[in-house]
Amino acid sequence: MSNLYPRPQLAADLARKLLRTKSLDTQLLRGLFLPGPSRTGKTSFLLYDLMPALQKLGALVIYVDLLAQPNISPYHVACNAIRKTLKPHSPSGILDQFLRAIGIRDLKFNFNPETIGKNGGIALVEALMAIIDQSQTDVVLIVDDVQLTMTSDEEPLLLHELKEARDAINLRPETPGSFVFIGTGSPPALVNELRGRNNHAFYGATSLPYPVLGEDYVEFLLTSLEREGYSPLPNLEVATGVFKTLEHRPEAILKAFQQLLLHSAPYVNPNKAFPLIADDLRSPAAAMI
Numbered sequence: 001m002s003n004l005y006p007r008p009q010l011a012a013d014l015a016r017k018l019l020r021t022k023s024l025d026t027q028l029l030r031g032l033f034l035p036g037p038s039r040t041g042k043t044s045f046l047l048y049d050l051m052p053a054l055q056k057l058g059a060l061v062i063y064v065d066l067l068a069q070p071n072i073s074p075y076h077v078a079c080n081a082i083r084k085t086l087k088p089h090s091p092s093g094i095l096d097q098f099l100r101a102i103g104i105r106d107l108k109f110n111f112n113p114e115t116i117g118k119n120g121g122i123a124l125v126e127a128l129m130a131i132i133d134q135s136q137t138d139v140v141l142i143v144d145d146v147q148l149t150m151t152s153d154e155e156p157l158l159l160h161e162l163k164e165a166r167d168a169i170n171l172r173p174e175t176p177g178s179f180v181f182i183g184t185g186s187p188p189a190l191v192n193e194l195r196g197r198n199n200h201a202f203y204g205a206t207s208l209p210y211p212v213l214g215e216d217y218v219e220f221l222l223t224s225l226e227r228e229g230y231s232p233l234p235n236l237e238v239a240t241g242v243f244k245t246l247e248h249r250p251e252a253i254l255k256a257f258q259q260l261l262l263h264s265a266p267y268v269n270p271n272k273a274f275p276l277i278a279d280d281l282r283s284p285a286a287a288m289i
């Protein structure tokens, strides 16, 4: 089964708030942080729910994955991500189709995208502004695992530059598009620091806890397992309690289900056994395995 539980409505609501800003939400244009515990689905939500929802509203979305390139400075990872987004991919690819639909494919930029962030090339701030001005579209830049900007030597550079871009673009009297910054990562306290301390570039930006998966995901999982013929299954209430015990981590509840369905006696009472399995999985001894 595809075990990715999609959350299109949640993503559409957030995308609308970010890109169709009403007076009460203008604060979001100062930047949005979505802190959340690790392995709870942040990256999956960004890639498979939020990015498509933002694109549906016509925004050019740039996804910067700091975890994937730990040896390159965050500033250069971001520049690479912009270059990669603008570069033609396969003509039938989803990104290219989208870029064509919003007119970016037919644009001849007045800078060479290959030089973004390079010596003698165009700087990040200018590139973002030029993209918005020439394509007349909103640009959303998502930095995944944004806490990694804190541990790098170049800590202030990326976030500082993005804040410059934000102010230069969004605070103009007229702009053909907005610049939206989203940062996510873990642990939540560290990510929160990025907008909570007045010496940080994004001081004062909004922070919303990443919406962890809940009962509807557990129901989806139980339905899939039932359809595949597994038994005995716990009821929804018990399974949801277990998911909470396991701190809303999909991999952990799948492990608990494996334990229950593949390694327990067939006559076991699932509503009693499942919480015990979860307690075992949470024990320090299990965490060391």
Ligand SMILES: Nc1ncnc2c1ncn2[C@@H]1O[C@H](COP(=O)(O)OP(=O)(O)O)[C@@H](O)[C@H]1O
Pocket: 003, 004, 005, 006, 036, 037, 038, 039, 040, 041, 042, 043, 044, 045, 213, 249, 250, 251
């Ligand atoms: N919506 C979802 N439905 C099912 N499984 C999910 C979902 N989101 C995440 N997962 C699973 O949870 C694990 C952690 O997801 P990931 O997105 O990497 O989390 P994070 O970025 O918070 O560390 C992955 O194995 C992923 O497949």
Ligand SMILES: [Mg+2]
Pocket: 042, 043, 044, 144, 145
């Ligand atoms: Mg992640």
